[in-house]
Amino acid sequence: MRIDTDIAIVGGGMVGASLAAALEPLGLRVLVVESRRPGLPGQPSFDDRSTALGEVSRRIFEAIGCWEGMADGACPITEIHVSDRGRFGQARLRAREEGREAFGYVVENRRLGAALWARLESGGATILAPAVVEACHAETDGVRVDVTSEQDQVEVRARLLVAADGVRSGIRDRLGVGVRTWDYDQIAVVANVEPGRSHDGVAYERFAESGPMALLPMPGRRCSLVWTFPRDLSEAVLSWTDERFLDELQNAFGFRLGRFQRVGARSSYPLALVRAHRQSVDRTLLLGNAAHGLHPVAGQGFNLSLRDVAGLAECIADDPGMDPGAPDLLARYESWRQSDQRATALFSDALIRVFGNPLTPVRLARNLGLLGLELLPPARAAVARQGMGLGSGNRIPRLARGVPLA
Numbered sequence: 001m002r003i004d005t006d007i008a009i010v011g012g013g014m015v016g017a018s019l020a021a022a023l024e025p026l027g028l029r030v031l032v033v034e035s036r037r038p039g040l041p042g043q044p045s046f047d048d049r050s051t052a053l054g055e056v057s058r059r060i061f062e063a064i065g066c067w068e069g070m071a072d073g074a075c076p077i078t079e080i081h082v083s084d085r086g087r088f089g090q091a092r093l094r095a096r097e098e099g100r101e102a103f104g105y106v107v108e109n110r111r112l113g114a115a116l117w118a119r120l121e122s123g124g125a126t127i128l129a130p131a132v133v134e135a136c137h138a139e140t141d142g143v144r145v146d147v148t149s150e151q152d153q154v155e156v157r158a159r160l161l162v163a164a165d166g167v168r169s170g171i172r173d174r175l176g177v178g179v180r181t182w183d184y185d186q187i188a189v190v191a192n193v194e195p196g197r198s199h200d201g202v203a204y205e206r207f208a209e210s211g212p213m214a215l216l217p218m219p220g221r222r223c224s225l226v227w228t229f230p231r232d233l234s235e236a237v238l239s240w241t242d243e244r245f246l247d248e249l250q251n252a253f254g255f256r257l258g259r260f261q262r263v264g265a266r267s268s269y270p271l272a273l274v275r276a277h278r279q280s281v282d283r284t285l286l287l288g289n290a291a292h293g294l295h296p297v298a299g300q301g302f303n304l305s306l307r308d309v310a311g312l313a314e315c316i317a318d319d320p321g322m323d324p325g326a327p328d329l330l331a332r333y334e335s336w337r338q339s340d341q342r343a344t345a346l347f348s349d350a351l352i353r354v355f356g357n358p359l360t361p362v363r364l365a366r367n368l369g370l371l372g373l374e375l376l377p378p379a380r381a382a383v384a385r386q387g388m389g390l391g392s393g394n395r396i397p398r399l400a401r402g403v404p405l406a
């Protein structure tokens with residue numbers, strides 16, 4: 001079988017599925033190739049985790065018709081509480097003070113996947129799933145992609161190939177694009193927990209000796225926990241009984257939310273800051289985790305990628321040449337998105353390194369910093385803007401301002 005298309009997206013995870021929705025009003029032929037549909041075991045995007053979406057991401061999802069499908073299960077973050085275990089420094093950021101209802105929303109990844117795929121399947125994109133991209137070859141005015149689906153071998157010809165195929169991107173490897181990796185030597189343990197008291201919409205970022213943790217509010221009383229540990233403790237931590245896990249959590253988090261009652265299934269993820277050396281080669285563009293991966297405690301990785309999605313869709317919508325894979329269009333996209341990508345990676349990385357540093361002078365400085373944050377409204381506003389996705393300092397994509405592309 002042969003399929004001719006304008007844009008072929010490899011990967012229907014959080015990023016690839018969002019891009020397909022963003023491109024829909026542009027009237028282009030879009031194909032999505034995904035090896036694992038949501039709901040199947042091993043699907044890497046839509047697992048037991050929850051994602052904190054900044055206000056800008058909510059606006060993008062609303063503008064591309066995806067928010068409605070997830071709004072019911074989204075828990076608003078009305079406050080952010082940052083603290084350092086056993087030290088004096090802490091800061092509280094309140095959405096109301098910034099003139100907003102919420103800084104963002106927490107959505108379970110399974111619900112996110114269901115909403116994105118419902119949108120995908122009701123839209124105009126062609127979907128090949130389950131199907132795997134085996135190879136890709138640059139041609140003069142396009143890319144040839146070899147796909148194996150359950151029924152067929154499919155030869156796809158596209159003017160633009162988007163690799164949204166995750167952190168171990170096979171397309172990136174085939175193109176020979178290297179990555180720069182800064183290994184944190186840590187793992188993130190993720191679980192849903194139920195505290196004794198209501199979270200009241202507060203998201204907690206806490207820095208304990210074992211590593212930083214984020215406790216995000218979910219609908220009802222539950223919270224989504226992301227807790228980092230040095231890599232060499234991973235086996236031990238994953239073998240803790242529920243009782244031991246809850247005791248250790250209580251000790252690290254304290255009693256702000258009363259006594260933790262229950263913990264659900266736990267899973268773990270290795271942590272690294274990853275950046276591809278290039279994001280576009282020969283009509284192929286790397287997007288999402290294939291292009292960059294961040295430490296999850298600051299909750300910025302997908303939010304950044306969704307702004308990239310909005311930026312790419314805008315570059316394609318505004319291109320007078322009507323060729324989505326034109327090298328000058330891809331170069332424009334890369335140079336526009338670079339500053340937001342750098343600033344967001346720097347913000348996440350600095351947060352982890354400063355708060356992960358056990359040296360006394362650094363601990364003192366960061367606690368003074370937290371005190372400053374608590375006392376200085378302009379500092380709080382700047383941090384809140386970064387958290388919401390408004391801190392790029394560069395031109396914000398139209399979709400991120402809630403303005404449709406067509």
Ligand SMILES: Cc1cc2nc3c(=O)[nH]c(=O)nc-3n(C[C@H](O)[C@H](O)[C@H](O)COP(=O)(O)OP(=O)(O)OC[C@H]3O[C@@H](n4cnc5c(N)ncnc54)[C@H](O)[C@@H]3O)c2cc1C
Pocket residue numbers: 010011012013014015016033034035036043044045046049050051052053131132133134164165166167170188190226269287288289290296299300301302303304305
């Ligand atoms: C513990 C944790 C918590 C996080 N929390 C947050 C948060 O709160 N906020 C936030 O903004 N970010 C968060 N992130 C980051 C976020 O999860 C990632 O940014 C996001 O998952 C990236 O999605 P992706 O679509 O690029 O990649 P993936 O999720 O890896 O999806 C890639 C897709 O491509 C498919 N695929 C791969 N190869 C092929 C092939 N050859 N053919 C066909 N299909 C293929 C895969 O099946 C998959 O569906 C967190 C990350 C972690 C680890």
